[in-house]
Amino acid sequence: MIVAEQYFEDYAIGSRRRTLGRTITEADIVIHAGQTGDNFPHHMDAQWCATQDFGRRIAHGTLVFSVGIGMTASTINPYAMSYGYDRLRFVRPVFIGDTIRVVTTISETRPHAKRSGVGIVVEAVEILNQADETVLVCEHLYLVDRRPERDA
Template sequence: MQVIDRYFEDFAVGEIRRTLGRTVTEADVVLHAGQSGDFFPHHMDERWCVEEAGLGGRIAHGTLIIAIAVGMTAGDVNPQAMSYGYDRIRFIKPVLIGDTITVTAQITEVTDHPRRPELGRVDELVTVTNQRGDTVLSLVHLYVVTKRGSE
């Protein structure tokens, strides 16, 4: 993977990145359940999901979809940028095992850091869609980014 150094000054509002698809598997869900301790039936019990809850199948943990989506865009984070957190996380529709998700990330704000003049803050709207084009997750990913000449 090629690393591209991008400084705060290199980001522009409106810039858009899109990923390829990634299919959510049973292994993903089971591993995440073990890591998180979340073994609730809507993630683990196919019969309950279909017959009792009418869900159409087991659904992936929302936190799993966040992790996958952020991982799908992580290759674009470079040595000058660091994740600062996430705002306005919304689980809009469930992701079923076997769904394929894609991620779009759009820069929505580029501002100076309020306390550290050598840094700026870059906000991007992250939208996750399934294979049918339905939005399943939305969040704002916040970054702090080194300003050119401050490193």
């Protein structure tokens, strides 16, 4: 892990991070189904899926989200913490054998409405497949400490 100490004022709109790829496997899907109880045939029944529009099993959207967000968790900032996710959309299906990667872009910084000591940093998250097609998008909100004022 990398430690990167950034206060709210240090975040720059347009700043980007990119991850390496990760291939989604059948084991990922089976484990995720077991953890969540989501055993819908779209994910688990190859024969049924062969009769549907996609023609094969698809990864759970929540699996793609979890893996993608985990791929971006390479830096620890002691001045920030995750505040949640907004505007989550599953844009395209992810299939067994697809390789995903993530691009994040700082899209907004704003003061917190009730807490003067922190601000909110919004990071646009785009998960792409091996064909550079967007498969998932969301906004990751960070609660970030403001830089302390120095005594004069």
